[in-house]
Amino acid sequence: MSKILLLQGNQAVVEGAIAAGVKFFGGYPITPSTEIAEQLAERLPEVGGKFMQMEDEIAGIGAIVGAALTGKKVMTATSGPGFSLKQEFIGMACSSEIPMVIVDVQRVGPSTGQPTSPSQGEIMQARWGTHGDHWLIALTPASVPECFDLTLRAYALSEKYRVPVILLMDEVIGHMREKIELPDTYADIPQAERKQPTVPPEKFLPYSVDESLVPAMPAFGSGYRWHVTGLVHDETGFPKGTPEATLAAQNRLRAKIENNVDDIVQVENYKMEDAEFAVIAFGGAARTAYESVDMARKEGLKVGLVRPITIWPFAEKQVKELAEKVNGILVHELNCGQYVLEVERVVAGKVPVHLYGKYDNEAATPQELLDEIKKAMANK
Amino acid sequence: MTMEKLVEKYFRPGRLPHIWCPGCGNGIVTGAIVKAIDKLELAKDDVAVISGIGCSSRASGYLDFNTANTLHGRAIPIASGVKMGDPRLNVIVVTGDGDSTAIGGNHIIHAARRNIDLTVVIFNNNIYGMTGGQYSPLTPIHSKATTAPYTTIEPAFNIPELVKAAGATFVARATTFHAQILADVIAQGIAHKGFSVIEAVSACPISFGRQNKMGGPADMMKWQRDHGVPLAAWDKMTDEQKEGKFPIGVLHHDTSKQEYTDAYDGIIKTAQGGK
Ligand code: SF4
Helix, strand or coil: CEEEEEEEHHHHHHHHHHHHCEEEEEECCCCCCHHHHHHHHHHHHHCCCEEEECCCHHHHHHHHHHHHHCCCEEEEEECHHHHHHCHHHHHHHHHHCCCEEEEEEECECCCCCECCCCCCCCHHHHHHCCCCCCCCEEECCCCHHHHHHHHHHHHHHHHHHCCEEEEEEEHHHHHCEEEEEEECCCCCCCCCCCCCCCCCHHHCCCCCCCCCCCCCCCCCCCCCCCEEECCCECCCCCECCCHHHHHHHHHHHHHHHHCCHHHHCCEEEECCCCCCEEEECCHHHHHHHHHHHHHHHHCCCCEEEEEECEEECCCHHHHHHHHHHCCCEEEEECCCCCHHHHHHHHHCCCCCEEEEECCCCCCCCHHHHHHHHHHHHHCC | CCHHHHHHHHECCCCCCCCCCCCCCHHHHHHHHHHHHHHCCCCHHHEEEEECCCCHHHHHHHECCEEEECCCCCHHHHHHHHHHHCCCCEEEEEEEHHHHHCCCHHHHHHHHHHCCCEEEEEEECCCECCCCCECCCCCCCCCCECCECCCCCCCCCCHHHHHHHHCCCEEEEEECCCHHHHHHHHHHHHHCCCCEEEEEECCCHHHHHCCCCCCCHHHHHHHHHHHEEEHHHHCCCCHHHHCCCEEEEEEEECCCCCCHHHHHHHHHHHHHHCC
16 A cells, blocks of 8 residues: 655655665754754654764764664765765775765755755765765655655665765755655565675675675674774775785775666666757756756757766766767756766767756756757757 | 783784884773773673774774774764664774864764763873874873974863763773773773763873973883872872872762663654554
8 A cells, every 4th residue: 555645855765764774864954954854853763763963964974884883774964065074984984885875965055055045066076075086876866756766776776885875966856845655664665685794703704705896794793793994904804005905995896886887877768769969967957857858849859858867877878878879968957067077078079068057046947948958959 | 811811812813913102002001991891791792892093093903893993083973873773782982082082072072961871992192193293182281292393382181071071971080000990990981881981091102202201101101100199099189289190090970860872762662652
């Protein structure tokens, strides 16, 4: 049995987290993500989970690292300034391979910017915010039902690859109210499993891997005593800083993601079958783009939408194929042009790539985007 | 148990020798921690040791428990998450003076306020050792440091007073000279259900002692002997006699406050009882 509800995107994330089996949240209040903390404070103890409002953003993500080590599925949620503060821990989670989901409801920046206005200015920060080379996953929902689905998927990926997953929302989607159909009980929802050791504790090497390249992660207190560190480490988990050990560690962290892009990367195509021109847009900006594409179609223009659901790793294969198919691309994003840089890199001059970046605190109207599409098509 | 036996039982094979300088007090504090654990007969699987970054924080890697050497200043929030995730675990935080009272200063006062059941052992060597001798919030005023070539003008924190005011329910101090007292107060801190802080006054002959003409490791231990006063004697001293010295032992112990994970279990009951 299921029920139809009218929920905000942020609320759908909360329900997705409960359905995914999240048992610990650590965070700090910040607009426009606060609803996630408020509602998890209520929902988590109902399911035997725990919520902690920490003293700052850093402690929020720190606490979830600790709870993850005890085997729990964990979440933190934040926005702009808080996302900046959490970056060091995101790097630790990449290095030590600690599964977690970080929800970032983007807002206008830099600095305090515009707390309540929509923006997609944290696309590059989501990929490169922490120092050093690292590999992680970022997903971007474009509707309230998708907030629920992608939260579940974020846990599936995070546990499977032992990697932090960023659920990259924007204010449009976080605060939008839409109908969503939810099951009456989450009991039947498949739970992502964390890989467990197949050898007894005395034979356990915490960072040794099989062909999946993902090490097993027993919980603290389970009888497997292991060491966690953000220092470069070898398969024993202890620091080892030789060039060989460093190279091996980095190459594995990279390969466990890059070898699996077909599993990780999702892109939606809308009216692309016969499209001669493509709009690329995601999250809140994609909502405008669906309508603009429909309007263009009514005028007989063969325009389609390519909507990356996985923002990182970049949909390299899909964009390469797109460049073979259409004769022009317009990237529409709520910033001065971030995702477009990757599109340009991959398209590599094959077809013209245009940018419609909107960064005045307001989402574009479908008509504005349609005008930009027409302009771009005219000088393709 | 002799120290050799303790090392065999609680240190990870193959991880020694440690990285600490000859004459460093960190080994003595780490030894006191395992003595305390042994005294309480805790199973190794039931102990988590979480450290930050710095000389002392390397101790977690040597110890055969559930361990994490994390980020500078952030051991306490991580330890809080470990405790919330699995309250059965005895969670010990190994941290330095800079790690816990400068970059991590916000975390220690809030963990104290919550009275979450962690045992924080602060290796106080009065300096940033790993980075080579910059002044910390525990460097005594008018000391030299590589970042205070003209001496420091900042007064130092009094750790026990700081954490007691913030809400810690067990507060103790000892020195590496008073190693037995140190092990005893750490054991009491672990046994105490609530937020416990033990300041372990420790010698850093290389990064602090040298710059401040404290002599060698033995001289620094003598300094601890002459300046750390057991509480019973301290209470009988005049203010004049106390000048420049500090009390050691259990300085504060309050069992009347509810512990945080217990309190949270009450929240779960309320939330679930509502249905
Ligand atoms: S620098 Fe000081 S605290 Fe660090 S290992 Fe050397 S003596 Fe010990």
